[in-house]
Amino acid sequence: MRKVVYEVSRSPELGAGGGLVHAPIQPVEGEALPEVDGEIGGGTMLINIGPQHPATHGVLRLVIELDGETVIRCTPHIGYLHSSFEKLGEYRTWNQVIPLTDRMDYLAPLIYNCAYAMAVEKLMGIEVTERCKVVRVILMEMDRIFSHLLWLGTTAIDLGAFTVFLYTFQERERIYTLHENYTGARITTSATRIGGMMADLPAGWIEELEEFMDTFPRTLDEVDTLLTNNSIWVGRTQDVGTISAEDAVNFGLSGANLRASGVSYDIRKDRPYYDYETYDFDVPVGEHGDIYDRYLCRMEEMRQSLRILRQAIDRLPDGPINVDDPRVILPSKTAAMNDMESMIHHFKVVMEGVKAPVGESWFSVESSKGELGMYVVSDGGSKPVRWHVRGPSFINIAALPHMIEGALLSDVIAVNASLDIVLGEIDR
Amino acid sequence: MTSDRFEEGLEGLDQGAPRSGARAAPGGGWDAHSDHPSVTALRGKFGEAALRHEIVAGDEHIVYVDPEHVFDILSWLKDDPEQSYDFLQDLTAIDYGDGQRIQVVYQLYSIPHNRQLRIKADLPIADLELDSVYHLWRASDWLEREVYDMFGVVFRGHPDMRRILMPYNYAEGHPLRKDFPLRGRFTRAEQTRRALSMKTEDHYSPQELEWAKRLGQPLPNVMEEGGPGVPNPAMPGVGGA
Numbered sequence: 001m002r003k004v005v006y007e008v009s010r011s012p013e014l015g016a017g018g019g020l021v022h023a024p025i026q027p028v029e030g031e032a033l034p035e036v037d038g039e040i041g042g043g044t045m046l047i048n049i050g051p052q053h054p055a056t057h058g059v060l061r062l063v064i065e066l067d068g069e070t071v072i073r074c075t076p077h078i079g080y081l082h083s084s085f086e087k088l089g090e091y092r093t094w095n096q097v098i099p100l101t102d103r104m105d106y107l108a109p110l111i112y113n114c115a116y117a118m119a120v121e122k123l124m125g126i127e128v129t130e131r132c133k134v135v136r137v138i139l140m141e142m143d144r145i146f147s148h149l150l151w152l153g154t155t156a157i158d159l160g161a162f163t164v165f166l167y168t169f170q171e172r173e174r175i176y177t178l179h180e181n182y183t184g185a186r187i188t189t190s191a192t193r194i195g196g197m198m199a200d201l202p203a204g205w206i207e208e209l210e211e212f213m214d215t216f217p218r219t220l221d222e223v224d225t226l227l228t229n230n231s232i233w234v235g236r237t238q239d240v241g242t243i244s245a246e247d248a249v250n251f252g253l254s255g256a257n258l259r260a261s262g263v264s265y266d267i268r269k270d271r272p273y274y275d276y277e278t279y280d281f282d283v284p285v286g287e288h289g290d291i292y293d294r295y296l297c298r299m300e301e302m303r304q305s306l307r308i309l310r311q312a313i314d315r316l317p318d319g320p321i322n323v324d325d326p327r328v329i330l331p332s333k334t335a336a337m338n339d340m341e342s343m344i345h346h347f348k349v350v351m352e353g354v355k356a357p358v359g360e361s362w363f364s365v366e367s368s369k370g371e372l373g374m375y376v377v378s379d380g381g382s383k384p385v386r387w388h389v390r391g392p393s394f395i396n397i398a399a400l401p402h403m404i405e406g407a408l409l410s411d412v413i414a415v416n417a418s419l420d421i422v423l424g425e426i427d428r
Numbered sequence: 429m430t431s432d433r434f435e436e437g438l439e440g441l442d443q444g445a446p447r448s449g450a451r452a453a454p455g456g457g458w459d460a461h462s463d464h465p466s467v468t469a470l471r472g473k474f475g476e477a478a479l480r481h482e483i484v485a486g487d488e489h490i491v492y493v494d495p496e497h498v499f500d501i502l503s504w505l506k507d508d509p510e511q512s513y514d515f516l517q518d519l520t521a522i523d524y525g526d527g528q529r530i531q532v533v534y535q536l537y538s539i540p541h542n543r544q545l546r547i548k549a550d551l552p553i554a555d556l557e558l559d560s561v562y563h564l565w566r567a568s569d570w571l572e573r574e575v576y577d578m579f580g581v582v583f584r585g586h587p588d589m590r591r592i593l594m595p596y597n598y599a600e601g602h603p604l605r606k607d608f609p610l611r612g613r614f615t616r617a618e619q620t621r622r623a624l625s626m627k628t629e630d631h632y633s634p635q636e637l638e639w640a641k642r643l644g645q646p647l648p649n650v651m652e653e654g655g656p657g658v659p660n661p662a663m664p665g666v667g668g669a
Contacts, residue, residue, distance in 0.1 A: 043643060044643060045643065045645060046636070046639055046640050046643060046645055046647070046648065047648060048647075048648035048649075048650055051650070061650065063632065063636050063648075065639055065643075075633060075635070075636060077631070077633075078592065078593065079591075079592060079593040079594060079595070082593045082594065084603060086578075086604060087603055087604055087608075087610060088610070091610055122485050122486070123485055125485075125486070247566075249514050249515055249539065250514070250565055250566050250567065251566045251567055252515065252516055252517070252565060252566070252567025252568075263539065265515075265539055270542055271542070271544075359484045359485060360484050360485065360488075361484065361485035361488060362488060362517075362518065362535050362544075362546065363485075364517065371517065373517055373518050373535065375518065375520060375533070375535070377522055379524070385522065385524060385525070386520075386522045386523075386604075388518070388520045390517060390518040390520075390535070394570065395567055395570070395571070398566075398567070398569055398570040399566070402566075427593060428593060
């Protein structure tokens with residue numbers, strides 16, 4: 001393993017304005033200081049990080065055995081946020097499960113809403129309208145940017161770069177506003193319904209989104225300038241938390257974590273849904289599998305999402321947003337209030353819920369964090385027999401001990417941040 | 429306002445959705461013309477151990493297998509170059525509530541061949557044991573623990589078979605079983621009492637208790653910062669940049 005040693009200038013020069021100018025820290029190749037042999041310390045110690053710790057991104061708890069600062073082994077403990085979403089889902093009708101999905105990943109709620117609706121629609125054999133497809137693509141790509149921005153900000157703050165956090169959270173706030181203008185909620189969006197959306201996009205929403213898309217790349221470029229060649233960032237991320245392509249596949253990593261290791265597996269390309277094959281976009285793939293490559297992949301994914309968003313807005317067709325299918329969609333309010341049949345129909349769909357045929361479906365989409373699979377099993381009733389979520393964070397974080405064994409304690413924080421986890425979904 | 433299709437659908441509203449779900453392939457559950465190459469190969473290789481084949485939701489292939497042969501079948505599916513299902517997408521279980529069986533589900537994906545396949549094994553509720561696939565796909569590590577936690581299926585050969593989402597001293601059973609009530613088996617008061625009386629050891633796995641014993645070190649207290657004599661781990665330098 002290449003060891004990075006820093007040469008820090010200890011005599012700062014005075015700049016033109018009289019301020020201190022620190023010489024840039026240059027990583028140089030070389031050997032670190034020789035190991036101090038067993039006279040000092042000796043033996044290892046067990047420490048506990050979390051569940052209440054700002055750098056664990058939620059309530060993750062790590063028990064780490066340390067030899068000095070080196071991690072010998074690590075066991076993650078999860079479940080502190082367990083809300084038994086899957087059990088709750090079995091007591092709710094198909095549409096009532098949707099609010100549970102956005103509480104799983106509150107960092108990209110719309111992707112979860114869409115993925116769940118898509119799985120149930122596949123089970124029911126419903127093809128959503130063209131407009132609905134494009135709207136869902138727009139929402140999912142918007143939330144990919146939304147989630148990556150949080151990842152970028154929090155990872156940077158974990159590594160000491162506070163400025164980036166402020167930049168990205170300002171941009172996130174604008175997406176929160178877009179969420180709010182469409183769904184009425186900032187985080188708990190619950191935007192989809194089986195067979196469509198809860199409502200069509202409000203007037204002027206696309207223009208707001210375009211406004212965001214016009215100015216957002218500038219912020220992204222600024223963040224790029226702050227980090228990509230920043231020697232502290234490079235030193236803390238390159239060759240840290242490395243995982244080989246083979247291991248990454250074996251550990252079931254997905255999303256940017258897998259692609260940073262050089263495996264080009266993106267569901268949008270490999271098993272396209274919602275006409276992703278007709279959008280022109282690239283999937284960034286890294287080669288080293290370290291934190292830095294994950295960072296580069298996610299930065300590029302945000303730019304590619306912008307490309308997809310532009311194409312989606314261009315092709316956004318008019319027409320109905322909900323399918324014309326009385327099994328799942330309510331009659332219009334006017335009809336329900338004026339004729340008896342529609343009122344009975346309205347009553348049945350609301351009180352009994354949508355009924356799915358006997359069968360099951362396992363459907364996955366590319367969420368911001370990786371492969372998000374939704375497994376729905378129906379016995380023909382209006383409630384799922386089983387609703388299971390293949391959470392990308394749940395499987396990604398399981399690889400953490402493998403990545404940090406032999407690393408330094410400070411790297412644990414960096415690697416954990418780089419995996420882009422959300423505890424709501426890990427703990428279910 | 430409503431279209432003809434809408435009117436037609438109204439008629440059949442009572443019957444629920446049309447059955448677009450499972451269709452068993454003809455020929456004793458085995459479709460000779462199955463367009464999924466792995467299904468045919470699997471039947472050829474394992475014969476009777478592969479019980480039946482089913483296609484659901486249009487294009488999803490399921491093969492039901494004998495639980496005794498799950499490990500052999502899965503390891504062949506992973507290692508055979510014609511199959512190479514190198515990516516374990518999902519591992520979960522289903523309780524259909526019939527009190528007879530728990531169904532374990534493996535969802536596999538082959539990155540080289542871009543193919544998906546679902547393998548299922550029905551376990552009798554009296555004998556919930558199955559070989560672990562931990563050594564085939566490390567991705568199964570936590571997934572198997574989750575199935576154990578939620579359904580009580582024990583995976584033989586898993587190096588660290590313990591609860592994952594529920595507390596280690598949880599005594600109410602396996603929550604995703606259909607006979608488990610939504611609010612748990614104990615009363616609210618009992619649940620609160622148990623939660624408050626958790627000791628430090630209850631937060632650690634047996635393995636960690638062993639490490640601590642070997643090191644002769646007191647266990648760090650989880651609910652306090654740091655714990656006895658142990659400094660709080662390095663906080664990232666907030667505001668440092």
